Amino acid sequence: MQRRQWIISATGAAMVLALSQTAQAQGKFPDRPITIVVPSAPGGSTDFTARLIAEPLSRALGQAVVVDNKAGASGNIGNQFVAKAKPDGYTLLLAYSGYQVGNPHLFKKAGWDPIKDFTPVAMLTRAPQVVAARANLPANNLRELVAYAKANPDKLNYASSGNGSIQHIAGELFKQMTGVALTHVPYKGAGPAVQDLLGGQVDLFFTTPASVVSHIKADKLKGLAVTSGARLVSIPQVPTTRESDLKDFTLDSWFALYAPVGTPNDVVQHLNTEIAKILALPDVKKKAEDAGTLVDHMGPVQLGEYTRKELAYWGRVIQGAKITAD
Template identity: 40%
Template sequence: MDRRSMILGAAAAGLGLPAARAQATFPTRAVTIVVPFGPGGPTDLVARLVAEKLATRWGQPVIVDNKPGAGGNVGSALVAKAAPDGHTLVLGVTGSHGINVSLFPALPYHPLRDFEPLTLATLFPNAIAVHPGVPAQNLRELLALARSKPGQLSYGSDGNGTASHLGVELIKTDADVFITHIPYRGGASMLGDLAGRQIDAGITGLPAALPLARAGKIRILAVTTAERTPAAPELPTVAEQGFPGYAAAPWAGFFAPKGVPPAVLARLSDDLVWALTQPDVRQRMAEGGSTIVASKPEEFRRFLQAEIARWARAVQASGAKID
């Protein structure tokens, strides 16, 4: 090789040094994972399990910081404005990064324009259930009953504009039936009223609904994931019961602020996938009825685009708006 070729080769190799060095040295200090909800629940759990794994892998503290408010908007907006160096992440969810862009007229961020999707972490099945006194053994029978008694049946959800509320609104629109919506402040009080038959049907997270179903106090008709869940494989999906392609499961995924260097994004994505796929993390999440996904960034981006479109349709169908 002549001298000129050697110089050009060295120069070309040197072009990759800054990116490689950024990946090799990241992180240089503590990393914060913002959870835009309060402590407890499956979203907070996955953040803490992942944080523990990453702290060991990186040799740096990984802090879980709960920043609840406005359906996930408060914590998400903070991360959208954080320094784009990879040291501040958010565990976004269906509401904060899928629904709220259509639900809130003045959302202080955009889930795609202001963030870098890193990995879709988990799916959390919702369960559609009825009181045992309701004469419906499956979703088709419930919809037929509602069609025969327009406006006489009611269902409870986790609240206006949540994935549980809008997931049922999609079904109602496609089935052309009317069931009165009763919003609750979370699933616990809704399940109590369902078990006492203050309402006819309800939808909330499967882990909360399963104990009541197994005690015979409610009957689960369907789960909202695209496929049956390993936590209760006997339960059919909505898609299996006349709604092909239906999938309206809550999810959680990791995001970085827009502008993080590509090498750091690659390191974050690879290490997050590694943490999520550790056997003990998979087991802990499965025990709560959640499914680990651990997707690549481009897969997550495509998923997010589809979710934003799906929930925009649901928001429009329901007429829900939050100022």
């Protein structure tokens, strides 16, 4: 009788141990593919940044990391999708600053909130804007652009990634600072805008370097200026706005990873730790630099504080420029 009880007890203990191990295995993150949602079309700087980290992150986590472009409504479609996703770390947002801290001030009902709906994971990269022009535009720098625009009022237009995007804001600020007349042409992301710029359907595009650097190097587009204090290593021939008598025309975009609010802290920390290692890799840094961007890692707490500060700053800029997307 005692032997039988011991066998039953041993068998029960073994079953409990097996179930415990299975539960632990099932609960280990990640145990299936992860999706990074890009709220714009392929080909732009947001898409570039997502793909910059997707492959090395997949290797680090041992799971596929899929980039899913959900363009439309100036980023609101992609942001809404992630905001409503299950907070388990398997659906992430590759946020573009123009959308993340600009849209809340531009849309009365964006359908998401940058603070209430998202948990910061990691800052990834940042970049200035490049004033890019079609190859046959009769202007080679900002001074010549302003002169040509004033001599040909209402004949020039500029592209953006959508109403209220930072490219839209950049164009409106440029108009205010120079007094030139430009017509705004919104697109569903940087990729389609660049294609029409290459084709000559639009004249100008204020955008992050990753979208246009290769075309400027190949002389398919003109780089008129970089909106920063220093020239870019990737296109050193392009002067800064400060060198072009527009020292106050400085714009900086950033790209960061967020998860739906409520995502477990250990999952967020795990993702951030692996991303920090990836951004420190020499080949990743070089890829970013070649595209005109710089890696700039921040952890969850620092990114959360920075998001709040940027939200307030861009609110003042947008209200001051009287820009609305509705």
